[in-house]
Amino acid sequence: MNPVSSASSLDPHRLKQDFPVLQQESHGRPLVYLDNANTSQKPQCVIDAVSNFYAHNNANIHRGVYDLSMRATQAHENARGTIAKFIGASRPEEIIFVRGTTEAINLVAQTFVRSRVGAGDEILVTAMEHHSNIVPWQILCEQTGAVLQVAPINDAGEVILDAYREKLSEKTKFVAMTHVSNALGTVNPIAQMIALAHEKNIPVLIDGAQAAPHLPINVSELGCDFYAVSSHKMFGPTGVGALYGRFDLLDSMPPYQGGGDMIRSVTFEHTTYNDVPYKFEAGTPHIAGAIGFAAAAQYIVDIGYDKLLAYEEMLLDYATQALTAIPEIRIIGTAAEKVSVLSFVVDGVHPHDVGTILDQKGIAIRTGHHCAQPIMDRYDIPATVRASFALYNTKEDVDALAESLKSVMEVFR
Protein backbone atom coordinates (compact mmCIF):
# COMPACT_ATOMS: atom_id res chain seq x y z
CA MET A 1 0.00 0.00 0.00
CA ASN A 2 1.48 3.37 -0.97
CA PRO A 3 0.61 6.09 1.48
CA VAL A 4 -0.48 9.28 -0.20
CA SER A 5 2.32 11.62 0.70
CA SER A 6 3.28 14.00 -2.06
CA ALA A 7 3.49 17.65 -1.08
CA SER A 8 0.38 18.53 -3.02
CA SER A 9 -1.83 15.83 -1.57
CA LEU A 10 -3.16 15.00 1.85
CA ASP A 11 -1.17 12.58 3.98
CA PRO A 12 -3.67 10.74 6.21
CA HIS A 13 -0.92 8.90 8.10
CA ARG A 14 0.56 12.19 9.19
CA LEU A 15 -2.86 13.67 10.00
CA LYS A 16 -3.72 10.61 12.07
CA GLN A 17 -0.83 11.58 14.36
CA ASP A 18 -2.72 14.79 15.20
CA PHE A 19 -5.49 12.77 16.88
CA PRO A 20 -4.49 11.31 20.27
CA VAL A 21 -7.56 9.08 20.58
CA LEU A 22 -6.60 7.24 17.41
CA GLN A 23 -3.27 6.15 18.94
CA GLN A 24 -4.82 3.29 20.87
CA GLU A 25 -5.68 -0.34 20.49
CA SER A 26 -9.12 -1.88 20.65
CA HIS A 27 -9.44 -5.62 21.36
CA GLY A 28 -5.70 -5.94 20.85
CA ARG A 29 -5.62 -4.29 17.43
CA PRO A 30 -5.00 -0.72 16.32
CA LEU A 31 -8.29 1.16 16.59
CA VAL A 32 -9.88 1.74 13.19
CA TYR A 33 -12.42 4.49 13.73
CA LEU A 34 -15.05 4.53 10.97
CA ASP A 35 -17.92 6.25 12.76
CA ASN A 36 -17.11 9.78 11.75
CA ALA A 37 -20.60 10.66 10.54
CA ASN A 38 -21.69 9.99 14.10
CA THR A 39 -18.98 12.08 15.68
CA SER A 40 -15.46 12.88 14.58
CA GLN A 41 -12.28 12.67 16.66
CA LYS A 42 -10.48 15.77 17.89
CA PRO A 43 -6.99 16.88 16.89
CA GLN A 44 -4.51 18.00 19.55
CA CYS A 45 -4.87 21.65 18.45
CA VAL A 46 -8.58 21.58 19.31
CA ILE A 47 -7.95 19.88 22.65
CA ASP A 48 -5.25 22.49 23.36
CA ALA A 49 -7.53 25.39 22.41
CA VAL A 50 -10.16 24.20 24.87
CA SER A 51 -7.74 23.45 27.69
CA ASN A 52 -5.74 26.65 27.16
CA PHE A 53 -8.92 28.64 27.50
CA TYR A 54 -9.71 27.01 30.83
CA ALA A 55 -6.09 27.20 31.97
CA HIS A 56 -5.45 30.82 31.04
CA ASN A 57 -8.47 32.82 29.87
CA ASN A 58 -11.58 31.54 31.61
CA ALA A 59 -14.12 34.14 32.73
CA ASN A 60 -17.68 34.88 31.77
CA ILE A 61 -18.13 36.93 28.63
CA HIS A 62 -19.85 40.24 27.81
CA ARG A 63 -19.90 41.19 31.51
CA GLY A 64 -16.65 41.86 33.28
CA VAL A 65 -14.70 45.08 33.13
CA TYR A 66 -11.59 43.21 34.17
CA ASP A 67 -8.87 42.03 31.84
CA LEU A 68 -9.61 38.30 32.12
CA SER A 69 -13.26 38.73 31.14
CA MET A 70 -12.32 40.94 28.26
CA ARG A 71 -9.85 38.34 27.02
CA ALA A 72 -12.51 35.64 27.27
CA THR A 73 -14.99 37.84 25.40
CA GLN A 74 -12.41 38.58 22.74
CA ALA A 75 -11.59 34.90 22.27
CA HIS A 76 -15.28 34.02 22.00
CA GLU A 77 -15.97 36.77 19.46
CA ASN A 78 -12.86 35.85 17.49
CA ALA A 79 -14.28 32.35 17.28
CA ARG A 80 -17.49 33.79 15.86
CA GLY A 81 -15.43 35.61 13.24
CA THR A 82 -13.56 32.43 12.32
CA ILE A 83 -16.77 30.46 11.88
CA ALA A 84 -18.35 33.28 9.85
CA LYS A 85 -15.39 33.22 7.50
CA PHE A 86 -15.35 29.41 7.45
CA ILE A 87 -18.86 29.19 6.03
CA GLY A 88 -18.74 32.35 3.96
CA ALA A 89 -21.08 34.57 5.99
CA SER A 90 -20.84 38.24 5.13
CA ARG A 91 -20.48 39.35 8.77
CA PRO A 92 -19.83 37.70 12.17
CA GLU A 93 -23.23 38.81 13.50
CA GLU A 94 -24.82 36.29 11.14
CA ILE A 95 -23.40 33.47 13.30
CA ILE A 96 -25.41 32.36 16.31
CA PHE A 97 -23.69 29.90 18.61
CA VAL A 98 -26.01 27.05 19.52
CA ARG A 99 -25.60 23.58 21.03
CA GLY A 100 -25.51 21.99 17.61
CA THR A 101 -27.42 21.52 14.39
CA THR A 102 -30.42 20.16 16.26
CA GLU A 103 -30.79 23.30 18.34
CA ALA A 104 -30.20 25.49 15.27
CA ILE A 105 -33.12 23.85 13.45
CA ASN A 106 -35.38 24.06 16.50
CA LEU A 107 -34.46 27.73 16.85
CA VAL A 108 -35.45 28.55 13.27
CA ALA A 109 -38.64 26.46 13.54
CA GLN A 110 -39.78 28.15 16.73
CA THR A 111 -38.89 31.73 15.79
CA PHE A 112 -38.69 32.53 12.09
CA VAL A 113 -41.02 29.87 10.76
CA ARG A 114 -43.48 29.79 13.65
CA SER A 115 -44.14 33.49 13.21
CA ARG A 116 -44.89 32.95 9.50
CA VAL A 117 -47.02 29.81 9.23
CA GLY A 118 -50.63 28.99 9.95
CA ALA A 119 -53.10 26.17 9.42
CA GLY A 120 -52.84 24.61 5.97
CA ASP A 121 -49.44 26.11 5.18
CA GLU A 122 -46.75 23.67 4.16
CA ILE A 123 -43.18 22.98 5.21
CA LEU A 124 -41.12 20.95 2.77
CA VAL A 125 -38.33 18.54 3.71
CA THR A 126 -36.73 15.69 1.75
CA ALA A 127 -37.05 11.96 2.30
CA MET A 128 -33.41 11.72 3.42
CA GLU A 129 -33.56 13.95 6.48
CA HIS A 130 -32.08 13.11 9.87
CA HIS A 131 -34.68 13.00 12.66
CA SER A 132 -33.39 16.40 13.77
CA ASN A 133 -34.69 17.91 10.54
CA ILE A 134 -38.04 16.13 10.78
CA VAL A 135 -39.20 16.25 14.38
CA PRO A 136 -38.82 20.04 14.96
CA TRP A 137 -41.11 20.56 11.95
CA GLN A 138 -43.62 18.01 13.20
CA ILE A 139 -43.74 19.83 16.53
CA LEU A 140 -44.26 23.11 14.68
CA CYS A 141 -47.02 21.52 12.58
CA GLU A 142 -48.78 20.36 15.75
CA GLN A 143 -48.55 23.86 17.15
CA THR A 144 -49.73 25.70 14.05
CA GLY A 145 -51.78 23.30 11.92
CA ALA A 146 -49.18 23.50 9.18
CA VAL A 147 -48.53 20.37 7.10
CA LEU A 148 -45.19 18.62 6.57
CA GLN A 149 -44.49 17.69 2.94
CA VAL A 150 -41.72 15.34 1.83
CA ALA A 151 -39.81 15.47 -1.45
CA PRO A 152 -39.14 11.85 -2.48
CA ILE A 153 -35.82 10.22 -3.37
CA ASN A 154 -34.94 7.66 -6.03
CA ASP A 155 -33.37 4.23 -5.46
CA ALA A 156 -29.87 5.67 -5.65
CA GLY A 157 -30.72 8.01 -2.79
CA GLU A 158 -31.02 11.26 -4.75
CA VAL A 159 -33.81 13.79 -4.42
CA ILE A 160 -36.10 13.57 -7.46
CA LEU A 161 -35.83 17.18 -8.60
CA ASP A 162 -39.04 17.23 -10.67
CA ALA A 163 -40.99 15.96 -7.68
CA TYR A 164 -39.26 18.51 -5.45
CA ARG A 165 -40.22 21.29 -7.86
CA GLU A 166 -43.82 20.13 -7.87
CA LYS A 167 -43.91 20.11 -4.07
CA LEU A 168 -42.99 23.80 -4.01
CA SER A 169 -46.51 25.17 -3.99
CA GLU A 170 -48.34 28.36 -3.13
CA LYS A 171 -48.79 26.89 0.32
CA THR A 172 -45.11 26.16 0.89
CA LYS A 173 -43.78 28.59 3.46
CA PHE A 174 -40.41 27.03 4.24
CA VAL A 175 -37.96 24.46 2.91
CA ALA A 176 -35.59 22.59 5.24
CA MET A 177 -33.20 20.06 3.74
CA THR A 178 -29.91 18.42 4.32
CA HIS A 179 -26.79 19.29 2.35
CA VAL A 180 -25.39 15.78 2.81
CA SER A 181 -27.31 12.69 3.93
CA ASN A 182 -25.88 11.11 7.09
CA ALA A 183 -27.26 7.68 6.23
CA LEU A 184 -26.62 7.58 2.47
CA GLY A 185 -23.76 10.00 1.89
CA THR A 186 -25.68 11.77 -0.88
CA VAL A 187 -24.67 15.35 -1.63
CA ASN A 188 -27.79 17.26 -2.63
CA PRO A 189 -27.64 19.86 -5.42
CA ILE A 190 -28.60 22.48 -2.89
CA ALA A 191 -27.60 25.55 -4.94
CA GLN A 192 -30.14 24.51 -7.56
CA MET A 193 -32.73 23.49 -4.96
CA ILE A 194 -32.36 26.80 -3.10
CA ALA A 195 -32.75 28.70 -6.38
CA LEU A 196 -35.95 26.77 -7.18
CA ALA A 197 -37.41 27.64 -3.78
CA HIS A 198 -36.34 31.26 -4.06
CA GLU A 199 -38.10 31.56 -7.43
CA LYS A 200 -41.25 31.19 -5.35
CA ASN A 201 -39.95 33.38 -2.53
CA ILE A 202 -39.69 30.46 -0.15
CA PRO A 203 -36.90 30.73 2.42
CA VAL A 204 -34.58 27.75 2.89
CA LEU A 205 -32.66 26.19 5.77
CA ILE A 206 -29.80 23.82 5.03
CA ASP A 207 -28.75 21.17 7.55
CA GLY A 208 -25.01 21.17 7.01
CA ALA A 209 -24.00 18.83 9.85
CA GLN A 210 -22.60 16.19 7.50
CA ALA A 211 -21.24 18.60 4.91
CA ALA A 212 -18.75 20.61 6.95
CA PRO A 213 -16.17 17.83 7.51
CA HIS A 214 -16.10 17.05 3.79
CA LEU A 215 -17.07 20.01 1.60
CA PRO A 216 -16.33 23.73 1.43
CA ILE A 217 -19.38 25.75 2.44
CA ASN A 218 -20.16 29.24 1.21
CA VAL A 219 -23.54 30.43 2.40
CA SER A 220 -23.24 33.70 0.47
CA GLU A 221 -22.71 31.90 -2.83
CA LEU A 222 -25.42 29.36 -2.03
CA GLY A 223 -27.81 32.17 -1.16
CA CYS A 224 -29.45 30.10 1.56
CA ASP A 225 -31.35 31.86 4.30
CA PHE A 226 -30.20 29.61 7.14
CA TYR A 227 -27.40 27.07 7.41
CA ALA A 228 -26.71 24.89 10.46
CA VAL A 229 -23.52 23.08 11.47
CA SER A 230 -22.32 21.06 14.45
CA SER A 231 -18.79 21.43 15.76
CA HIS A 232 -18.41 17.80 16.81
CA LYS A 233 -18.93 16.45 13.30
CA MET A 234 -16.00 18.56 12.05
CA PHE A 235 -13.31 17.70 14.61
CA GLY A 236 -14.47 20.22 17.23
CA PRO A 237 -15.96 19.77 20.71
CA THR A 238 -19.45 18.41 21.33
CA GLY A 239 -22.18 20.70 22.63
CA VAL A 240 -21.59 23.61 20.28
CA GLY A 241 -22.55 24.49 16.75
CA ALA A 242 -23.51 27.43 14.62
CA LEU A 243 -26.61 28.73 12.98
CA TYR A 244 -25.98 31.04 10.07
CA GLY A 245 -28.89 33.32 9.30
CA ARG A 246 -29.11 36.17 6.81
CA PHE A 247 -28.78 39.32 8.88
CA ASP A 248 -32.05 40.94 7.83
CA LEU A 249 -33.93 37.73 8.67
CA LEU A 250 -32.27 37.35 12.06
CA ASP A 251 -33.02 40.96 12.81
CA SER A 252 -36.72 40.44 12.07
CA MET A 253 -37.05 37.29 14.19
CA PRO A 254 -38.54 37.03 17.66
CA PRO A 255 -36.14 35.65 20.32
CA TYR A 256 -35.81 31.92 20.99
CA GLN A 257 -35.02 31.51 24.68
CA GLY A 258 -35.24 34.22 27.30
CA GLY A 259 -32.50 34.83 29.83
CA GLY A 260 -29.29 36.64 30.55
CA ASP A 261 -27.16 38.09 27.76
CA MET A 262 -30.04 38.19 25.28
CA ILE A 263 -31.46 41.36 26.78
CA ARG A 264 -30.53 45.01 26.79
CA SER A 265 -32.67 46.05 29.74
CA VAL A 266 -35.16 44.28 31.95
CA THR A 267 -37.89 45.61 34.24
CA PHE A 268 -40.88 43.67 35.49
CA GLU A 269 -42.99 45.68 33.06
CA HIS A 270 -40.86 45.46 29.94
CA THR A 271 -37.75 43.90 28.45
CA THR A 272 -35.73 45.19 25.53
CA TYR A 273 -33.84 42.54 23.62
CA ASN A 274 -30.21 42.67 22.73
CA ASP A 275 -28.95 42.98 19.15
CA VAL A 276 -28.37 40.10 16.77
CA PRO A 277 -26.72 37.65 17.37
CA TYR A 278 -26.84 38.01 21.18
CA LYS A 279 -30.64 38.13 21.12
CA PHE A 280 -30.52 34.40 20.33
CA GLU A 281 -27.83 33.45 22.83
CA ALA A 282 -29.55 33.42 26.20
CA GLY A 283 -27.44 32.33 29.15
CA THR A 284 -23.72 31.72 29.43
CA PRO A 285 -22.75 29.90 26.25
CA HIS A 286 -20.24 27.08 25.74
CA ILE A 287 -17.36 29.56 25.54
CA ALA A 288 -14.53 27.02 25.46
CA GLY A 289 -16.56 24.98 22.99
CA ALA A 290 -16.87 27.90 20.59
CA ILE A 291 -13.12 28.45 20.82
CA GLY A 292 -12.44 24.76 20.14
CA PHE A 293 -14.96 24.86 17.29
CA ALA A 294 -13.03 27.73 15.68
CA ALA A 295 -9.76 25.83 16.14
CA ALA A 296 -11.33 22.86 14.34
CA ALA A 297 -12.48 25.07 11.45
CA GLN A 298 -8.98 26.49 11.21
CA TYR A 299 -7.53 22.98 11.22
CA ILE A 300 -9.61 22.09 8.15
CA VAL A 301 -8.79 25.38 6.42
CA ASP A 302 -5.08 24.81 7.03
CA ILE A 303 -5.27 21.37 5.42
CA GLY A 304 -7.27 22.81 2.53
CA TYR A 305 -10.57 21.60 1.12
CA ASP A 306 -9.02 21.01 -2.30
CA LYS A 307 -6.70 18.36 -0.85
CA LEU A 308 -9.45 17.03 1.36
CA LEU A 309 -11.89 16.62 -1.52
CA ALA A 310 -9.36 14.87 -3.74
CA TYR A 311 -8.27 12.52 -0.97
CA GLU A 312 -11.73 11.60 0.23
CA GLU A 313 -12.94 11.01 -3.30
CA MET A 314 -10.08 8.56 -3.81
CA LEU A 315 -10.79 6.87 -0.46
CA LEU A 316 -14.52 6.56 -1.19
CA ASP A 317 -13.78 4.97 -4.57
CA TYR A 318 -11.32 2.59 -2.98
CA ALA A 319 -13.77 1.62 -0.22
CA THR A 320 -16.69 1.28 -2.63
CA GLN A 321 -14.62 -1.08 -4.78
CA ALA A 322 -13.45 -3.08 -1.77
CA LEU A 323 -17.00 -3.62 -0.52
CA THR A 324 -18.48 -4.19 -3.96
CA ALA A 325 -16.01 -7.06 -4.34
CA ILE A 326 -17.75 -8.91 -1.50
CA PRO A 327 -20.80 -10.57 -3.11
CA GLU A 328 -22.91 -10.63 0.08
CA ILE A 329 -22.71 -6.85 0.49
CA ARG A 330 -25.23 -4.40 -0.94
CA ILE A 331 -24.44 -0.70 -0.69
CA ILE A 332 -27.39 1.49 0.28
CA GLY A 333 -27.00 4.95 -1.24
CA THR A 334 -25.36 5.03 -4.64
CA ALA A 335 -25.84 8.66 -5.60
CA ALA A 336 -23.60 10.14 -8.27
CA GLU A 337 -22.50 12.82 -5.80
CA LYS A 338 -21.44 11.39 -2.46
CA VAL A 339 -19.16 12.10 0.46
CA SER A 340 -17.12 9.32 2.06
CA VAL A 341 -20.03 7.57 3.77
CA LEU A 342 -20.80 3.94 2.95
CA SER A 343 -24.01 2.42 4.23
CA PHE A 344 -24.53 -1.24 3.47
CA VAL A 345 -26.33 -4.41 4.36
CA VAL A 346 -24.84 -7.89 4.45
CA ASP A 347 -26.98 -10.62 2.98
CA GLY A 348 -28.26 -12.89 5.75
CA VAL A 349 -26.51 -11.05 8.57
CA HIS A 350 -28.16 -8.42 10.73
CA PRO A 351 -26.19 -5.15 11.01
CA HIS A 352 -25.84 -5.56 14.78
CA ASP A 353 -24.10 -8.88 14.37
CA VAL A 354 -21.79 -7.27 11.82
CA GLY A 355 -21.09 -4.45 14.28
CA THR A 356 -20.21 -6.80 17.12
CA ILE A 357 -17.85 -8.86 14.99
CA LEU A 358 -16.15 -5.77 13.54
CA ASP A 359 -15.75 -4.39 17.06
CA GLN A 360 -13.85 -7.55 18.01
CA LYS A 361 -11.47 -6.69 15.17
CA GLY A 362 -10.91 -3.19 16.51
CA ILE A 363 -13.18 -1.52 13.98
CA ALA A 364 -15.68 1.06 15.22
CA ILE A 365 -18.65 1.48 12.91
CA ARG A 366 -22.26 2.47 13.38
CA THR A 367 -25.06 -0.01 12.99
CA GLY A 368 -28.72 0.87 13.19
CA HIS A 369 -31.09 3.35 11.62
CA HIS A 370 -28.74 6.34 11.97
CA CYS A 371 -31.51 8.57 13.31
CA ALA A 372 -33.09 8.37 9.88
CA GLN A 373 -35.82 5.76 10.23
CA PRO A 374 -37.81 7.03 7.21
CA ILE A 375 -34.81 6.21 5.01
CA MET A 376 -34.72 2.66 6.37
CA ASP A 377 -38.44 2.38 5.59
CA ARG A 378 -37.79 3.74 2.08
CA TYR A 379 -35.36 0.88 1.41
CA ASP A 380 -37.43 -1.60 3.42
CA ILE A 381 -34.54 -2.54 5.70
CA PRO A 382 -34.43 -2.38 9.52
CA ALA A 383 -30.95 -0.95 9.70
CA THR A 384 -27.64 -0.66 7.91
CA VAL A 385 -23.97 -0.91 8.73
CA ARG A 386 -22.33 2.42 8.08
CA ALA A 387 -18.65 3.09 7.57
CA SER A 388 -18.04 6.81 7.46
CA PHE A 389 -14.56 8.08 6.69
CA ALA A 390 -12.69 11.21 7.68
CA LEU A 391 -9.45 12.84 6.62
CA TYR A 392 -7.40 10.60 8.96
CA ASN A 393 -8.71 7.33 7.56
CA THR A 394 -6.36 5.40 5.33
CA LYS A 395 -6.54 2.75 2.65
CA GLU A 396 -5.24 0.36 5.35
CA ASP A 397 -8.38 1.16 7.38
CA VAL A 398 -10.49 0.19 4.39
CA ASP A 399 -8.46 -3.01 3.96
CA ALA A 400 -9.04 -3.87 7.63
CA LEU A 401 -12.76 -3.31 7.16
CA ALA A 402 -12.95 -5.50 4.05
CA GLU A 403 -10.86 -8.21 5.68
CA SER A 404 -13.04 -8.22 8.81
CA LEU A 405 -16.22 -8.33 6.75
CA LYS A 406 -14.91 -11.56 5.28
CA SER A 407 -14.67 -13.03 8.78
CA VAL A 408 -18.28 -11.96 9.35
CA MET A 409 -19.15 -14.16 6.42
CA GLU A 410 -17.12 -16.97 7.96
CA VAL A 411 -19.00 -16.83 11.27
CA PHE A 412 -22.35 -16.82 9.45
CA ARG A 413 -21.39 -19.28 6.74
Next chain:
Amino acid sequence: MDDLQDLYQQLILDHNKSPRNQGKLVDSNRQAQGYNPLCGDKLQVYLHVEDDIVKDISFEGSGCAISTASASLMTQSVKGKTVAQARAMFDSFHQMLTEDSASESDESALGKLVVFSGVCKYPARVKCATLAWHTINAALGDASEQVTTE
Protein backbone atom coordinates in the same frame (compact mmCIF):
# COMPACT_ATOMS: atom_id res chain seq x y z
CA MET B 1 -12.14 -15.71 17.08
CA ASP B 2 -12.45 -17.53 20.43
CA ASP B 3 -14.46 -14.72 21.97
CA LEU B 4 -16.74 -14.55 18.97
CA GLN B 5 -17.34 -18.29 19.05
CA ASP B 6 -18.43 -17.86 22.65
CA LEU B 7 -21.12 -15.50 21.45
CA TYR B 8 -22.07 -17.01 18.13
CA GLN B 9 -22.36 -20.66 19.17
CA GLN B 10 -23.56 -23.20 16.65
CA LEU B 11 -26.96 -23.57 18.33
CA ILE B 12 -27.53 -19.82 18.11
CA LEU B 13 -26.49 -19.70 14.46
CA ASP B 14 -28.78 -22.63 13.73
CA HIS B 15 -31.81 -21.05 15.38
CA ASN B 16 -31.04 -17.78 13.61
CA LYS B 17 -31.00 -19.52 10.26
CA SER B 18 -34.07 -21.66 10.91
CA PRO B 19 -36.15 -20.10 13.68
CA ARG B 20 -38.66 -22.43 15.34
CA ASN B 21 -42.27 -21.48 16.07
CA GLN B 22 -42.11 -18.41 13.87
CA GLY B 23 -45.29 -16.83 12.57
CA LYS B 24 -48.62 -15.76 13.92
CA LEU B 25 -50.45 -18.10 16.29
CA VAL B 26 -54.05 -18.32 15.11
CA ASP B 27 -55.63 -19.31 18.42
CA SER B 28 -53.53 -17.14 20.70
CA ASN B 29 -55.25 -15.68 23.72
CA ARG B 30 -52.38 -13.57 24.95
CA GLN B 31 -49.83 -11.53 23.07
CA ALA B 32 -47.43 -8.65 23.48
CA GLN B 33 -45.09 -6.60 21.36
CA GLY B 34 -41.50 -5.98 22.35
CA TYR B 35 -39.49 -3.09 21.02
CA ASN B 36 -35.83 -2.25 21.29
CA PRO B 37 -35.63 1.45 20.48
CA LEU B 38 -31.86 1.26 20.27
CA CYS B 39 -31.89 -0.90 17.15
CA GLY B 40 -35.51 -0.70 16.07
CA ASP B 41 -36.09 -4.43 16.51
CA LYS B 42 -39.76 -5.31 16.98
CA LEU B 43 -40.99 -8.66 18.13
CA GLN B 44 -44.47 -10.04 18.61
CA VAL B 45 -45.01 -12.97 20.98
CA TYR B 46 -48.23 -15.00 20.80
CA LEU B 47 -49.35 -17.37 23.54
CA HIS B 48 -52.13 -19.83 23.97
CA VAL B 49 -52.50 -20.26 27.72
CA GLU B 50 -54.97 -22.79 29.08
CA ASP B 51 -55.30 -24.08 32.64
CA ASP B 52 -52.29 -21.99 33.55
CA ILE B 53 -50.16 -23.85 31.01
CA VAL B 54 -48.49 -22.40 27.90
CA LYS B 55 -50.06 -24.80 25.42
CA ASP B 56 -48.68 -23.06 22.36
CA ILE B 57 -46.38 -20.17 21.58
CA SER B 58 -44.95 -18.41 18.55
CA PHE B 59 -43.15 -15.21 17.62
CA GLU B 60 -43.03 -12.83 14.70
CA GLY B 61 -40.49 -10.22 13.74
CA SER B 62 -36.95 -10.02 12.53
CA GLY B 63 -33.84 -8.98 14.33
CA CYS B 64 -30.20 -9.82 14.79
CA ALA B 65 -28.95 -13.38 15.24
CA ILE B 66 -28.96 -13.07 19.02
CA SER B 67 -32.51 -11.78 19.28
CA THR B 68 -33.92 -14.19 16.68
CA ALA B 69 -32.22 -17.23 18.21
CA SER B 70 -33.27 -16.13 21.68
CA ALA B 71 -36.91 -15.85 20.63
CA SER B 72 -36.77 -19.19 18.85
CA LEU B 73 -35.15 -21.05 21.74
CA MET B 74 -37.49 -19.37 24.18
CA THR B 75 -40.56 -20.69 22.39
CA GLN B 76 -39.15 -24.22 22.58
CA SER B 77 -38.26 -23.87 26.25
CA VAL B 78 -41.54 -22.40 27.38
CA LYS B 79 -43.98 -24.57 25.47
CA GLY B 80 -45.80 -26.89 27.88
CA LYS B 81 -44.56 -25.09 30.97
CA THR B 82 -46.81 -23.49 33.58
CA VAL B 83 -47.02 -19.72 33.72
CA ALA B 84 -45.06 -19.77 36.98
CA GLN B 85 -42.33 -21.92 35.43
CA ALA B 86 -42.11 -19.60 32.43
CA ARG B 87 -41.75 -16.61 34.72
CA ALA B 88 -39.06 -18.37 36.71
CA MET B 89 -37.16 -19.05 33.48
CA PHE B 90 -37.38 -15.38 32.59
CA ASP B 91 -35.83 -14.54 35.97
CA SER B 92 -33.02 -17.07 35.61
CA PHE B 93 -32.31 -16.06 32.03
CA HIS B 94 -32.21 -12.40 32.93
CA GLN B 95 -29.95 -13.16 35.85
CA MET B 96 -27.57 -15.20 33.73
CA LEU B 97 -27.08 -12.29 31.32
CA THR B 98 -26.91 -9.45 33.78
CA GLU B 99 -25.06 -10.99 36.69
CA ASP B 100 -21.67 -12.41 36.02
CA SER B 101 -21.98 -15.49 38.25
CA ALA B 102 -25.23 -17.29 37.69
CA SER B 103 -25.42 -20.21 40.09
CA GLU B 104 -25.23 -23.72 38.68
CA SER B 105 -28.72 -24.60 39.78
CA ASP B 106 -30.07 -21.63 37.83
CA GLU B 107 -28.21 -22.75 34.75
CA SER B 108 -29.48 -26.28 34.96
CA ALA B 109 -33.03 -24.94 35.06
CA LEU B 110 -32.32 -23.10 31.81
CA GLY B 111 -31.29 -26.14 29.81
CA LYS B 112 -30.33 -25.23 26.25
CA LEU B 113 -30.70 -21.55 27.06
CA VAL B 114 -27.26 -21.53 28.69
CA VAL B 115 -25.98 -21.17 25.15
CA PHE B 116 -26.60 -17.46 25.68
CA SER B 117 -24.31 -17.21 28.71
CA GLY B 118 -21.56 -15.75 26.51
CA VAL B 119 -23.73 -12.71 25.78
CA CYS B 120 -23.02 -11.18 29.20
CA LYS B 121 -19.51 -10.39 27.95
CA TYR B 122 -21.11 -8.17 25.29
CA PRO B 123 -23.08 -5.59 27.27
CA ALA B 124 -24.31 -3.91 24.08
CA ARG B 125 -26.00 -7.16 23.08
CA VAL B 126 -27.71 -8.19 26.33
CA LYS B 127 -30.89 -6.42 25.28
CA CYS B 128 -30.95 -8.36 22.02
CA ALA B 129 -31.04 -11.60 23.99
CA THR B 130 -33.61 -10.43 26.54
CA LEU B 131 -36.09 -8.73 24.18
CA ALA B 132 -38.13 -11.91 23.60
CA TRP B 133 -38.17 -12.64 27.30
CA HIS B 134 -39.32 -9.16 28.28
CA THR B 135 -42.04 -9.56 25.70
CA ILE B 136 -43.28 -12.93 26.96
CA ASN B 137 -43.18 -11.58 30.48
CA ALA B 138 -45.52 -8.80 29.38
CA ALA B 139 -47.77 -11.25 27.54
CA LEU B 140 -48.02 -13.40 30.64
CA GLY B 141 -49.07 -10.39 32.65
CA ASP B 142 -51.28 -7.67 31.23
CA ALA B 143 -51.92 -8.75 27.67
CA SER B 144 -51.29 -6.72 24.52
CA GLU B 145 -49.04 -4.12 25.96
CA GLN B 146 -45.87 -2.97 24.25
CA VAL B 147 -42.71 -3.34 26.26
CA THR B 148 -39.38 -1.79 25.46
CA THR B 149 -35.92 -2.79 26.50
CA GLU B 150 -35.09 0.77 27.55
